[in-house]
Amino acid sequence: MLPLTLLCLLQAILGVLAQQTPIQLSLNNLYNFTVSTPTSNSRLFNLPLSRSNDLSVSVALCANPGTSSPRFFVTNDTSVPDPGPNDLDNPNVFELDVGSEGFASWTGSMPDGGVLAVSGAGQVPYEVGVSDEGPIHAVWDDYPLLGDSTSNQVLLFSPPFSPFNITQPTYPNYTLPPAELSFPQGPGSPPNYTLYFTPTSNPTLASIPRTSCALRALDGPEDFNEGAAESQGLWLRDTSGWRWQWLVNGLTPLTNYTVFALNGSQVSNPVNFITKSAAFSCPIVHSLPYCPSTAYAVPIAAPQRPATAHDTTTLPSNISTPLFEVLTNFTTSLLTFPCGRDQYSPLVTCADCQEAYRRWLCSIWFPRCSEASPTSTSTEDSTNQQPISALQAQPTSAPSRSPGLPPFSAAFDVLLPCVETCTAVDRACPNALGFKCPVPRFNANSSYGIGFIDSGQDGVQGKGSTGVAQDIWGNVWCNLG
Secondary structure (H helix, E strand, O other): OOOHHHHHHHHHHHHHHHHHOOEEOOOOEEEEEOOOOOOOOOOEEEEOOEEEEEEEEEEEEOOOOOOOOOEEEEEOOOOOOOOOHHHOOOOOEEEEOOOOOOEEEEEEEEEOEEEEEEEOOOOOOEEEEEEOOOOOOEEEOOOOEEEEEOOOEEEEEOOOEOOOOOOOOOOOOOOOOOOOOOOOOOOOOOOOEEEEEEEOOOHHHHHOOOOHHHHHHOOOOOOEEEEHHHOOEEEEEEOOEEEEEEEEEOOOOOOEEEEEEEEOOEEEOOEEEEOOOOOOOOOEEOOOOOOOOOOEEOOOOOOOOOOOOEOOOOOOHHHHHHHHHHHHHHHHHHOOOOEOOEOOOOOOOHHHHHHHHHHHHHHHHOOEEEOOOOOOOOOOOOOOOOOOOOEEEEOOOOOOOOOOOOOOOOOEEEEOEEHHHHHHHHHHOOHHHOOOOOOHHHOHHHOOEOOOOEOOOOOOOOEOOOOOOEOOOOOEOOEOO
């Protein structure tokens, strides 16, 4: 049996040899190195060669590195077997600076391959990937989307994918979609999105890198990791594309949450939302093919358990059937115009008119319950006055604002529709239909949110006080439908 000192020396030598033995990385694969894997201390990686396309080498930290962050060096010069800080004067040696967000990449040619070296990795887990389709690790310039929240649940959507183009009908068989709309088949291979969100006040959120592997590793009592398997499936809200949608329960009232969408090793920009107070009593209504953008709290009786929100399976037919009748009658009137044969506009068609009317009708038929939004943090000049959401109190004695809903049993605040939902119909439809919207100088703000998206002046589009119906900080100004 070897003496203990000799055995320790042998283990140390084997550890050094393991560190100096390069690991061959293959193209378009992701490698994760942690303290629990035999290769966790390896620091040299042979990169694949590519004589035709540039390759992207990317790295990501999967935990807070503390004060001893590893350093990553890459070279496409095969005469440099172990690139490091002393080789940075070589024009073919580059350092990947992970920075505060915890990831970095380099893209260049590798006709003879190359080497990636990691120094000072210590106990920090990290990921490595090489791709010929751009960096594997990245933050892409898109956002998840908030549908709405209640006191203890939220409806969220992934960023859009697979954009959908409406097929315009043509003369002489100019046929518009029926009132009871159905969706086309979704994309065959949708991206496997995951949503991660946690209270914005969670101190761990500020300390970890903004990388997919770091976010996925969090599993605290207030952390939510929702994969596609936990979603309500694919949803086509509008022509921007398909989205995954999630209805998540178990949240805390009056709490601000930060949300990221994860697609493999890529991370979206974050959005925020705040849950309503414990007294908030309106349930969420969603997944209505005939009202695809309706995804918010509505003043209607809650569904029977175990359902926690309304969809087509729980919504009473005495609410949906009259809506179909109204939309069918409008479509019949619209088709009295020679759609497809004559043009009343060089920009829009009868199909555009019906789509705009459907969105407006749904926003009127399903009023949106809400509460005062939190103060926006998006204004650069803190001295500017913040806009106030278009809320209107609805006591129990008030008649229902919707022609299709019975009176609600509790008082609530309604979030008025954005006036742009109405003016979109006015702009898209033939004048002969006689569809008109109220104007701001004649009490339009009693039934619509005015001045949030458009300026509120006649004929002036855009340049409203917020420019949007809702922002990424959790503020919702008016109901865009």
